[in-house]
Amino acid sequence: xxxxxxxxxxxxxxxxxxxxxxxxxxxxxxxxxxxxxxxxxxxxxxxxxxxxxxxxxxxxxxxxxxxxxxxxxxxxxxxxxxxxxxxxxxxxxxxxxxxxxxxxxxxxxxxxxxxxxxxxxxxxxxxxxxxxxxxxxxxxxxxxxxxxxxxxxxxxxxxxxxxxxxxxxxxxxxxxxxxxxxxxxxxxxxxxxxxxxxxxxxxxxxxxxxxxxxxxxxxxxxxxxxxxxxxxxxxxxxxxxxxxxxxxxxxxxxxxxxxxxxxxxxxxxx
Amino acid sequence: xxxxxxxxxxxxxxxxxxxxxxxxxxxxxxxxxxxxxxxxxxxxxxxxxxxxxxxxxxxxxxxxxxxxxxxxxxxxxxxxxxxxxxxxxxxxxxxxxxxxxxxxxxxxxxxxxxxxxxxxxxxxxxxxxxxxxxxxxxxxxxxxxxxxxxxxxxxxxxxxxxxxxxxxxxxxxxxxxxxxxxxxxxxxxxxxxxxxxxxxxxxxxxxxxxxxxxxxxxxxxxxxxxxxxxxxxxxxxxxxxxxxxxxxxxxxxxx
Ligand SMILES: Nc1ncnc2c1ncn2[C@@H]1O[C@H](COP(=O)(O)OP(=O)(O)OP(=O)(O)O)[C@@H](O)[C@H]1O
Ligand SMILES: [Mg+2]
Numbered sequence: 001x002x003x004x005x006x007x008x009x010x011x012x013x014x015x016x017x018x019x020x021x022x023x024x025x026x027x028x029x030x031x032x033x034x035x036x037x038x039x040x041x042x043x044x045x046x047x048x049x050x051x052x053x054x055x056x057x058x059x060x061x062x063x064x065x066x067x068x069x070x071x072x073x074x075x076x077x078x079x080x081x082x083x084x085x086x087x088x089x090x091x092x093x094x095x096x097x098x099x100x101x102x103x104x105x106x107x108x109x110x111x112x113x114x115x116x117x118x119x120x121x122x123x124x125x126x127x128x129x130x131x132x133x134x135x136x137x138x139x140x141x142x143x144x145x146x147x148x149x150x151x152x153x154x155x156x157x158x159x160x161x162x163x164x165x166x167x168x169x170x171x172x173x174x175x176x177x178x179x180x181x182x183x184x185x186x187x188x189x190x191x192x193x194x195x196x197x198x199x200x201x202x203x204x205x206x207x208x209x210x211x212x213x214x215x216x217x218x219x220x221x222x223x224x225x226x227x228x229x230x231x232x233x234x235x236x237x238x239x240x241x242x243x244x245x246x247x248x249x250x251x252x253x254x255x256x257x258x259x260x261x262x263x264x265x266x267x268x269x270x
Numbered sequence: 271x272x273x274x275x276x277x278x279x280x281x282x283x284x285x286x287x288x289x290x291x292x293x294x295x296x297x298x299x300x301x302x303x304x305x306x307x308x309x310x311x312x313x314x315x316x317x318x319x320x321x322x323x324x325x326x327x328x329x330x331x332x333x334x335x336x337x338x339x340x341x342x343x344x345x346x347x348x349x350x351x352x353x354x355x356x357x358x359x360x361x362x363x364x365x366x367x368x369x370x371x372x373x374x375x376x377x378x379x380x381x382x383x384x385x386x387x388x389x390x391x392x393x394x395x396x397x398x399x400x401x402x403x404x405x406x407x408x409x410x411x412x413x414x415x416x417x418x419x420x421x422x423x424x425x426x427x428x429x430x431x432x433x434x435x436x437x438x439x440x441x442x443x444x445x446x447x448x449x450x451x452x453x454x455x456x457x458x459x460x461x462x463x464x465x466x467x468x469x470x471x472x473x474x475x476x477x478x479x480x481x482x483x484x485x486x487x488x489x490x491x492x493x494x495x496x497x498x499x500x501x502x503x504x505x506x507x508x509x510x511x512x513x514x515x516x517x518x519x520x521x522x523x524x525x
Contacts, residue, residue: 035357157367160357161348163320168419169342169371215399217358 006237011127015236015246018129018137022193023232025141025186027206027224028148031217032179034207035159041078042183042200044093048074049188050196051100053121054107064136064188071184074100079180124195124247126236137189144182155179156217193232194247202228205254212261231257271296271423271455272317277326279309279316286312290326290480294472299449299456301466301486304476305499310459311349313476314425317457318346330423342371345421347412349428349459355401361387361411362396368418386414389444391437406432413441417448424448426458430465442466 006012033042052070056063074096081092108118120128148155157165158175166172183203190199210223235250272294279287286309294300302310315321317328319335330338338344345368365383372379387393390410395403400411409432416424424445430438446469448454460466463473473489475482475498482494489495 031358035354153367153370156359156363157370160353160359160364160367163348164346164415165367165370167318167339167344167346168368169340211356211358215356215358216360217363220358 003237006240011129012236012240014129014131014134015126016233018134019126019193019232019236019250020229021134021137021141022186022190023202023228024225025144026190026202027228028145028221029179029183029186030203030206030208030224031221032155032159033183033203034211034220035156035217038183039200039204040090040093041075041082041180042187042203044078044097045071045075045184045187046191046196046199047097048100049184049191049199050121051104051107053188053191053196054104057117057121058107058110064133067188067191068185070100071188072181075180075184076177079176083176120195121191122195122197123245124191124193124198126193126246127240129192133192140185140189144186147178148182151175152218194250198247198251201251201254205251205258209254209258209261212258212265227257228254271298271331272457273329274313274317275326275329277313277316277328278324279312279321280324281312281321286478287316287323287476288479290476292474292480292483294455294457296455297449297453298471299445299469300458300472300474301463301470302457302459302474302476303461303463303498304474304481308477310476311427313474314427314457314459318344318425342419343422345416345419345424347416347426347429349431350412352405353401353408357401359400360397361392361400361403361407364400364411365415365418368415372419382418383414386418387411389417390414390441404432406434406437409433410437410441420452422454424454424456424458426456428459428461430460430462438462438465442469445469 006016033039049067049071053063053067055070056066059066078093078096104121105118108114108121111117154165154170155175157168157170158172162172162176187199187203190202193199194202206224206228207220209227210220214220214223231254232250235253236246238244238253239246239249272292274290274292277287277290278285290313302313304310312321316323317330317335319328319339328335362380362383365387366379369379369382384393384396387396390413392407392410392414395407395411400408403411409429413426413429416426429441433441442465445456445458449456449469458466467486467490470486472484473482473486474480475489475494477498477500481498482489
C-alpha cells in the first residue's frame with residue numbers, strides 16, 4: 001500500500017490528524033516538564049487519568065471529561081503538596097497513583113468488555129479516534145498553544161526562578177496551576193494515542209531528545225514539534241502497515257531516536 | 271520607605287530573628303552585616319514577604335510587602351550559588367526576564383538589556399548559555415537582571431559573592447551612581463564591610479538580634495564589631511596604598 005492510499009481511508013486520516021495535533025501540544029508542554037523536572041508529576045497524572053477514564057466509561061459519561069477532571073484534581077493536589085512540602089512528594093504521589101490505578105481496574109472489571117477496554121486505556125488505540133474527538137482535541141490544542149506561546153517568557157521565568165518572577169510582577173501561582181491543568185488535560189488526550197502506560201513517555205521524550213540537539217528554549221520547542229510530528233506520523237503508518245499496536249510503535253520509534261541521538265553525540269561531538 | 275516593627279521570625283520552631291525594629295528612609299544605602307547564620311537572608315526575605323513573621327510586621331511605602339511588590343518597583347538579587355547547568359536560556363534571556371511584565375516593545379527591551387549587561391561587563395556573553403557561565407559571571411548577569419527594571423528599591427543578598435575585585439569595584443560605583451542620580455533605596459547584605467563603608471549611609475548589624483543600627487563611623491568602634499561577631503575581629507579598610515587595588519588598577523576614591 002502506498003502512502004497516498006492511506007489518505008483514502010477515513011479512520012486512518014482521523015488517526016493521523018488527531019495524532020499529529022496531540023503530538024504538537026505535547027511537544028510544547030514537554031519543554032516545561034523538562035525544565036521543571038516534572039516527570040514524576042506527569043506519571044501521577046497519567047495514572048489518575050486512567051482511574052477517571054474507567055469511572056466515566058462505567059457510568060456512561062464521556063470518559064475524556066471524567067478522566068480530565070480526575071487528572072486535574074490529582075495534578076493540582078500533587079502540585080500543592082510539592083509546593084507546601086509537608087509530606088515527601090514521592091510518597092504522596094506513589095499512594096495517589098496506585099490508588100487511582102487500582103480504582104480504575106476494579107471499576108473496569110464490572111464492564112462486559114473488560115479485556116479490550118482495559119487494553120485500549122492502558123495502551124491506547126489511535127485508530128478508534130472519532131471525528132468528535134478530533135474537534136475536541138483541535139479546540140483544546142489551539143486554545144492551550146495560544147496561551148502557552150503568548151505567555152512563553154513568563155512561564156519560562158517562573159520555571160527559572162519562581163520567586164524572582166513573582167518580584168517581577170508575574171502571576172506565578174496562576175501560571176503554576178494553569179500549567180499543571182494543561183498537562184493534565186493533554187495527558188488524558190494522549191491516552192487515546194498511546195495509552196496511559198506510555199503517555200508520560202510522549203511528554204518526556206520530545207524535550208529530552210531536542211535538548212540534546214539545541215540549548216535555546218525556542219529551538220527546543222521547534223525541534224520537539226518537528227520530531228514528534230514525524231515520529232507520530234511514521235508510527236501510525238508503520239503500525240497500520242504491519243498490524244502492530246500504534247501507541248507502542250510510536251514510543252519504540254521515539255525511544256530509539258533518543259538513544260541514537262545520545263550515541264551519535266557521544267561518538268562525534270565532544 | 272521600609273519600616274520593620276518588632277519583628278520576630280521563627281523557622282521550624284527555631285527563633286531566627288528576635289524583636290527587630292528599624293526604619294530605612296527613601297534614598298538611603300543600607301548594608302546588613304553579621305556572622306553566617308545571623309539571619310540576614312531571613313530578614314530580607316521577610317521584608318519581601320516570602321517569610322511570614324511570627325510577630326510584628328513589615329511595611330514598605332506604607333503597604334504590605336506583597337502589595338508593594340505588585341507595583342513592580344523592587345529589584346532583588348537572591349543569595350544563590352548556582353543555577354541548573356542545562357536550563358535552556360541565554361544570558362540575554364535571563365536579563366530580559368526582568369522586563370517581562372513591562373509594556374514596551376521587544377526592541378526596546380533588548381536595548382535596555384544590552385545596556386545593563388554592559389554595566390556589568392557581560393555584553394559579550396549575551397548569547398552564551400546562562401547555565402554554562404562561571405559562578406561570578408552568572409552573578410553579574412543576575413545583577414543586571416535585578417536593575418534592568420529601574421527599581422525604586424533594590425535588595426541585594428551578597429552581590430559581591432564570586433565576583434572579582436575589578437567587577438566589584440565598578441558594581442559599587444554603579445550602585446552609588448544609581449543612588450545619587452535616581453535616588454533609589456538600596457538594601458544590601460555584605461560581608462565586605464571595608465569595601466562598602468565609604469558609601470553606605472547606614473549599617474545594620476544582625477545576629478538574631480539587632481546589635482547595631484546607625485551610621486558606618488560609629489559601627490566601626492571596635493566594641494560594636496566585636497559584639498556582633500562575638501569575637502575579636504580585624505577589619506580591613508582598603509586604603510589608596512592597598513596592594514590588591516593597585517595591582518588591579520582600581521581607582522580608589524575612599525579615605
Ligand atoms: N527554612 C529554614 N528552616 C529552619 N531554619 C532555617 C531555615 N532557613 C534558615 N534557617 C536558619 O536560620 C538561620 C539564619 O539563616 P540566614 O540564611 O538568614 O543567615 P544569613 O545571615 O543570611 O547567613 P549567611 O551569611 O551564611 O548567608 C540559620 O541558623 C539557618 O540555619
Ligand atoms: Mg544569607
